[in-house]
Amino acid sequence: MTKSDTPKSAPTSANSTSANSTTDVPVAQPANGSAGALQMIGCSHHDASVEFREKVSVPADQIDAFLGAFRNRFPRGELVLLSTCNRVELYAASPDPSTLDRRAFADFVANQQRLNSDDVLHQMIHRSGPEAVEHLFTVAASLDSMVLGEAQILSQVKQAYQQANVFGSTGPLTHAVFQAANRAAKRVQQETTIHRRRVSVPSVAVGEVVPEVFDSLADKRVVLCGAGEMAGETLRYLKDAGARDICVLNRSRPRAIELADQFQCESDDWEQLNQRLVGADLLIGTTSAAEPIVSAATFAQIHPRRRGKVLLILDLAVPRDFDPGIDDYSGVYLYQIDDLEAACTRNRREREKEWPKAKKIIAEETERFFHDLNHRATGPVIRRLRNQALEIKDDELVRLNNKLREMGIEEAAIKEIDKSFDRVVNKLLHPPLASLRDDAAEGHSRGLLEALRHLFNLGDD
Structure with missing residues (x-):
């Protein structure tokens, strides 16, 4: 990934589509x-x-x-x-x-x-x-x-x-x-790819830029400048990415100490920034300074002491924390806020494209939930009604078949009579069971479930 390809983030905003929006997939009632x-x-x-x-x-x-x-x-x-x-x-x-x-x-x-x-x-x-x-x-x-x-x-x-x-x-x-x-x-x-598209500057910086330079942060020295909200969010992503050696520097040392303690990392005096830069692998700026905290001239004195060690610089600040001229030095990769915000905007647009697909999944799962819920409610009643009808049929067939055999009726004829009884039971049960299923799909709005329980004395679940 080149610097211009680096993911970027724009200011976050509330979703453009309300959670109350309707879907084309109908949902059953409970x-x-x-x-x-x-x-x-x-x-x-x-x-x-x-x-x-x-x-x-x-x-x-x-x-x-x-x-x-x-x-x-x-x-x-x-x-x-x-x-x-x-x-x-x-x-x-x-x-x-x-x-x-x-x-x-x-x-x-x-x-x-x-x-x-x-x-x-x-x-x-x-x-x-x-x-x-x-x-x-x-x-x-x-x-x-x-x-x-x-x-x-x-x-x-x-x-x-x-x-x-x-x-x-x-x-x-x-x-x-x-x-x-x-x-x-x-x-x-x-x-969908909604969760795979990072849309905040720190998440893009740590999640998409850092892996392009380093395989892992576990053995890298990280220097984070600033102790505000952006610094806190960045620290969270750094820790999630496996960074262990992190030092927070801020002009107000107490704020640096407070943030470092929160994330169980190190802090140092602001005046130690240049010394920390000598051994740093990753330098991140999140301050609100009006002028660059590291100028090209200052870095020119530090660069030889680094002995060719690769340095990734993530400038998340506005105004910028690091002089753009630092990017001209060998072994330095400087990504500025504009690079990152452009990537965030692209990612957010890609997320929004996935919105209809995600909402369709939600509608399908809502429909599935109520289908399962209604099936659990109607299933026992349907089974009891069928079993009751089959028990009555079987009792009557036993009595009838005994008489038919005493009369010398052939077994083939008896079997046909059995099949006829089965068809009669199925035909009698079909209308109420079909109505019950339709009623379940409409949320049992007509109360057929309770009516069947009482009419056929089926008892409670």
Whole structure:
């Protein structure tokens, strides 16, 4: 890869397509099973201010107490709480949906967070049934994230589900839907390139530029200049890439120490920059300095002391931290912010091209989820009805066949009578079972499942 080919990143922005957008693939409704319909109440960076998100967010050390309060309020309910810096979403279900309607849900959140219930209703979006399920799948697949395709959200969804599992606030429906969400997210990862296109400057710099120069960072000396937000993000990618020898330098030494401690690396005085440059393999600039922190003249004095050692320089700063003239020296590879941002823009456009394909996967997985859910609800009833009909048929055939044999009727004729009984049973069962399957595809809206249970005395699941 040449410097002009290096991936680049433009400023990140919210997704251009809302998670509420409709798809062409129809989705079934949930069966009226023991868990009721899934509900979600929540807010995110798309629809709520930071101030409101801060009011409803639940710190990690208080999530168990929150789940416990929900269980006390709705003893048979299920709840998974997803609380991140960009979103707060509660996914719940109850065997009796009337006890956990939108108002009751909002009242619970308002009471826990000491907010006005009407404010919660106004500022937190409520979704139920297919809309709630499709939204969860969209979130898990990182199609609703501030940065489309960012990888962190799926692990956050998994952690939220796992914590609810450990606490004991999950149940049949939340188990099924969160496992299905993981499957949907994996499909998006495997069948699209959304997660393979880096769209931030640090991720492109470390993930795509560094491998073009170094096979590994494990044995490389890294000097990072600056201790702000860009430096922190860069450090995270460096650690993920296996960098072990990292030194943070900043004009404010306390800030350098704080950042270095956070990532378990070294820090040094700003005045040691030139000395650190002598042995560096990778030099990264993220400061806000008005002038280059390393001029061409300064580097001219340092270069001979490096004895031909390769130096990769990633200048992520605006204004630039390193004099462009440094790139003229042998063994030096300098990538500046414009190179990286151009690559990020290309990557983001490529991600956006994959959006329709990813949304189609989400729609397919939502349809699959409800198909499986409805099948689990109707399957036992269909089996019991068939078995009941077959038992009645078999009892009658035993009595009839005994009489027919006493009358000397040939076995071939008896077998034909048996087949006729089978056809009669199948024809009688076909209309109610076909209607039940159609009703399941429509979310059991006509109540045929319960009607069949009562009409034929089939009992409960």
